[in-house]
Amino acid sequence: MAESNSNGSKSTVAWGAAAAVVVALISLFWSVANPRDDIKQVEARFDAQQTQLENRIQATIREIQQQINARLTTAVHEEFARRVDKHIDAIDSEIKDLQNSRIIRQEYQKDLGVVDQRMIAQRETVRNLQQQFAGSYNVGKQLDNLQDQIRLLQQRLDTSRQVTASPPAAIVPVIPGH
Helix, strand or coil: HHHHHHCHHHHHHHHHHHHHHHHHHHHHHHHHHHCCCCHHHHHHHHHHHHHHHHHHHHHHHHHHHHHHCCCHHHHHHHHHHHHHHHHHHHHHHHHHHHHHHHCCCHHHHHHHHHHHHHHHHHHHHHHHHHHHHHHHHCCHHHHHHHHHHHHHHHHHHHHCCCCHHHHCCCCCCCCCCC
16 A cells, blocks of 8 residues: 555545544534533433333333223123113013002002991990890890709799699790799
């Protein structure tokens, strides 16, 4: 290379000098722009912010995945809907049964009136029976009536014994209570 023409060596020197000037200018610019390694600090802050941003993005992605996993699938939703529909149908049929077996107020009042009339009639019958047994036949009267019947039977027995010993006599009917 040293044997190149004189033009070639001058251009190499010129290129070398130009390169040296460019390197000197870059160094000068670098020293002015970043006298205390400020660019490295900015780069470190940028890396930290980038890491924080990536961490936030990952956390958001995990949260979204959890929400997606927590949501019902279509099949689960359809099964749930079918079960709810069955329950609704059962409740509807029970409501219809209740409506069909419902007693209208007028019918209820009519039936209640009939029952009240029966109860009144039964109470009246019970009162009448109480009056018959308690009012007309008290214990004393009953004992007197029984004693009269016993006397009558004794008389008949005595007369039947006498009849066998004597000619028949006329039997007189005895009315209780006289």
